Amino acid sequence: MRLPLPALPFRHEHDHEIMRLAVPAFGALVAEPLFLLADAAIVGHLGTPQLAGLAIASTLLATALSLCTFLAYGTTAAVARRLGAGDLAGAVRQGIDGLWLAGLLGVMLAVLGFGGANQLIGLFGADAETSRNALIYFRVSMIGLPAMLAVFAMTGVLRGLQDTRTPLTVAVAANLLNILLNLLFVYGLDLGIGGSAAGTCVAQWASVSAYLFVVIRGASRLEVDLTFSRAGVVRSFRASAPLLVRSLSLRIVIVLSAAIAARLGQPELAAHQVAFTLWSALALGLDAIAIAGQALVGRYLGAGDIHGVRVATRRMVEWSVALGLLFALVLITARNDLPVLFTQDPEVRHLLSGVLVMIAIFQPAAGWVFALDGVLIGAGDARYLAFAQALTVVVFVPLAACVLIFSLGLVALWLAIGGWVVTRLLLLRLRERTDDWAIVGAVR
Numbered sequence: 001m002r003l004p005l006p007a008l009p010f011r012h013e014h015d016h017e018i019m020r021l022a023v024p025a026f027g028a029l030v031a032e033p034l035f036l037l038a039d040a041a042i043v044g045h046l047g048t049p050q051l052a053g054l055a056i057a058s059t060l061l062a063t064a065l066s067l068c069t070f071l072a073y074g075t076t077a078a079v080a081r082r083l084g085a086g087d088l089a090g091a092v093r094q095g096i097d098g099l100w101l102a103g104l105l106g107v108m109l110a111v112l113g114f115g116g117a118n119q120l121i122g123l124f125g126a127d128a129e130t131s132r133n134a135l136i137y138f139r140v141s142m143i144g145l146p147a148m149l150a151v152f153a154m155t156g157v158l159r160g161l162q163d164t165r166t167p168l169t170v171a172v173a174a175n176l177l178n179i180l181l182n183l184l185f186v187y188g189l190d191l192g193i194g195g196s197a198a199g200t201c202v203a204q205w206a207s208v209s210a211y212l213f214v215v216i217r218g219a220s221r222l223e224v225d226l227t228f229s230r231a232g233v234v235r236s237f238r239a240s241a242p243l244l245v246r247s248l249s250l251r252i253v254i255v256l257s258a259a260i261a262a263r264l265g266q267p268e269l270a271a272h273q274v275a276f277t278l279w280s281a282l283a284l285g286l287d288a289i290a291i292a293g294q295a296l297v298g299r300y301l302g303a304g305d306i307h308g309v310r311v312a313t314r315r316m317v318e319w320s321v322a323l324g325l326l327f328a329l330v331l332i333t334a335r336n337d338l339p340v341l342f343t344q345d346p347e348v349r350h351l352l353s354g355v356l357v358m359i360a361i362f363q364p365a366a367g368w369v370f371a372l373d374g375v376l377i378g379a380g381d382a383r384y385l386a387f388a389q390a391l392t393v394v395v396f397v398p399l400a401a402c403v404l405i406f407s408l409g410l411v412a413l414w415l416a417i418g419g420w421v422v423t424r425l426l427l428l429r430l431r432e433r434t435d436d437w438a439i440v441g442a443v444r
Helices: 015-031 034-043 048-066 070-083 090-115 119-124 126-140 145-160 165-188 192-222 230-264 266-302 306-333 338-342 346-361 362-376 382-405 409-434
Strands: none
Touching: 015 165, 015 266, 015 306, 034 048, 034 165, 034 192, 048 090, 048 119, 048 145, 048 192, 048 230, 070 090, 070 145, 070 230, 070 266, 070 362, 090 119, 090 126, 090 145, 090 192, 090 230, 119 126, 126 192, 126 346, 145 165, 145 192, 145 266, 165 192, 230 266, 230 346, 230 382, 230 409, 266 306, 266 338, 266 346, 266 362, 266 409, 306 346, 306 362, 338 346, 346 362, 346 409, 362 382, 362 409, 382 409
């Protein structure tokens, strides 16, 4: 794809559509982490053992949820294709199959998680009081796990139907309800850390109820069958399962990076944690463009509009790279001021300042990666994404190993992460330049 001088903001034919989807998607993405953030703020006042227990339970929950994002991504692409082909009823039915898959998977993981909670929490080697608090929070949270996964699926349905405003509305309302219930259960009813988990579960099931109301109303209007379809659920799983490999590969890089930072030293681990938090926050903005890509590309391919796909892809790349450049400028400008907000340790501040330069350098490339990732997900090109992501891990591991073996330091670790980003970009660009992924029709 050539990248000549881009059109001015909001002067391109696709700008309105991209922003109509991306801006509410960004709001919903920002709202999602607030569930656990609100819990941390409220539980933190109960005591250190409770907060430490929450940290363990939240790590396990976040890992499970990050691996299940394929429920949203796969559903978005499949629903958008059928919508583009003019089969609105088929689009809704596709979403219902995805919802059934999420519900079944959620129940299965909840049962396994509840039964294996002691073993999972034991892996962290925490003291008895911390482990007890983690066990309480984690087991209560299993009640809400099916709801969490169902929300993924129904968010994917609405994104595929080109609606990102409803997920934003539900996410904001659920977070407000979560805060109120946490305060009531933890302090009003004196239920402790278990009350925090219970309040979050109620908020999550309330979100599911709101989504179900929207989906059932639409299905009823279109006379779409809501019953379980084994063939439909199997089809949804087969189409989305490669995205699980993609998510797992991403998680391996994240965990391995943290493990290496821990072995470099305590100041390095502290700086790495702050750096990764900032990296993740910036990723929310880039991911909003990727979500717009999933919805638009799926719809255009369903309608058989290859030209529309190519033009929209180029414009989303331009927006995402520009956003990456903006993030880079902010990080470079604030590299000496941002560390003060997170730590008083001069060594950690010094390390973090250097890492922020590395993060800034690779932000434009990260923007390009997010845009193309969203485009290929929207095209349903899940198998290639799984292969490419697994290959990036093969490249990253020796780079990260060199950092550890030769004690090259934290900046070198983030240089290795940057190399991983560039590898992702090269593999995605190789695919995007072909026509193999741009398969038209209601079903890939």
